[in-house]
Amino acid sequence: MIFDGHSDIFSDVTIKRLLGETQVIKNHHLTRLRKGGVEGGCFVIWIDPPFDKEPSRRLEQILKATKDEMAECEVAVLVHNMAEIEAAQKAGKFFILLGMEGLSGIGEDLDQIHMLYDFGVRHAMLTWNEQNLLATGVQGDPSRGVTELGKKAVRMLQEKHMIMDVSHLNERSFWDVVHIAEGPILASHSNAKALAPAARNLSDEQLLAIRDTKGLVGLNSFNLFVSQNLNEQNVDNLVKHASYIADKIGVEHLGFGFDFFEFLSSESMKSYSDQETSYTVGLEDCARIPDLLLKMKAAGFTEKELEMISYRNWFNLIQKVLG
Numbered sequence: 001m002i003f004d005g006h007s008d009i010f011s012d013v014t015i016k017r018l019l020g021e022t023q024v025i026k027n028h029h030l031t032r033l034r035k036g037g038v039e040g041g042c043f044v045i046w047i048d049p050p051f052d053k054e055p056s057r058r059l060e061q062i063l064k065a066t067k068d069e070m071a072e073c074e075v076a077v078l079v080h081n082m083a084e085i086e087a088a089q090k091a092g093k094f095f096i097l098l099g100m101e102g103l104s105g106i107g108e109d110l111d112q113i114h115m116l117y118d119f120g121v122r123h124a125m126l127t128w129n130e131q132n133l134l135a136t137g138v139q140g141d142p143s144r145g146v147t148e149l150g151k152k153a154v155r156m157l158q159e160k161h162m163i164m165d166v167s168h169l170n171e172r173s174f175w176d177v178v179h180i181a182e183g184p185i186l187a188s189h190s191n192a193k194a195l196a197p198a199a200r201n202l203s204d205e206q207l208l209a210i211r212d213t214k215g216l217v218g219l220n221s222f223n224l225f226v227s228q229n230l231n232e233q234n235v236d237n238l239v240k241h242a243s244y245i246a247d248k249i250g251v252e253h254l255g256f257g258f259d260f261f262e263f264l265s266s267e268s269m270k271s272y273s274d275q276e277t278s279y280t281v282g283l284e285d286c287a288r289i290p291d292l293l294l295k296m297k298a299a300g301f302t303e304k305e306l307e308m309i310s311y312r313n314w315f316n317l318i319q320k321v322l323g
Contacts, residue, residue, distance in 0.1 A: 002289055003311040004041035005218040006167075006189040006257035008101070011048050011264060014065040026075050028263070030094065036286035040085065040095035042123055042188065047105055048264070052130065059105030063119060066098070078120050081322045082315060097318070099123030102168065104132045108149060113156050122322055123163040123186075126150055126173070135173040138199040145172035146180070154180045163321050167218075167257070168200065178209050184320055185215040189257035191225045191241040192248070198225045204248060211249035216317045218257020219245070221280045235282030239295045242309070251305045255313045260286050
């Protein structure tokens, strides 16, 4: 089985429900997920461009769409801890751990963290790519880190036993979180900067820091994080990232955070490059995940290691933080 540690499917749910559709997960995503062996994952609430200009309004829309979708979706269930994941598996249901890909939507009102928790959110990043009132994303001022308000937010997230994710932070904010946070830190969808110098990839020092918190790095299939060279954006080079990270920090700190969004518009791509595609060749969507596993096995990963990367390491992190 596969646990995908980063999915933007709720963005698609919101877009389609606002147009009058229902049962979006069942009708548009479930067949592809099951073909790829994905039984669950972390689905995030992401303030997608161009709606990031009014983040609080978009947050409200996505929360409503998520609530309405899950109320009628018989094939999937929101989970909040390992016991609920195990119950969902026994019931044969797709399980979703709800996350926040950035907290721009709450502005400076940290009390909304309590609201999000009560809604079911168990994972959060301080920012997406933007610079906001809490911290600085990779497209913000490189000399600016986590704000005083953001430091309070980190402590609140950890007091509530929510998973702290650093994938979109700039380097200064990353190290601010490392110095503030206690317990495991997650980089849910980032690769190795040594192999592809994308701003969202992790340096060796960052990888080691995550390891030292007993945290986790999720392998990202977004093509620019695999290689900056169009001709090298293929599954073989993604496997090289997996091998590099496993060798550097240990296979027990590696998972999947694929970040597939072939189902979304090209608007978000403009935040990164002028390329027309976002996928890695040979891993165009989640249905192709078995092909990746075969490539990883050929590269020397054992069956036990593939099992760890596919879901056990994620489950260990969830158990540590959420119980």
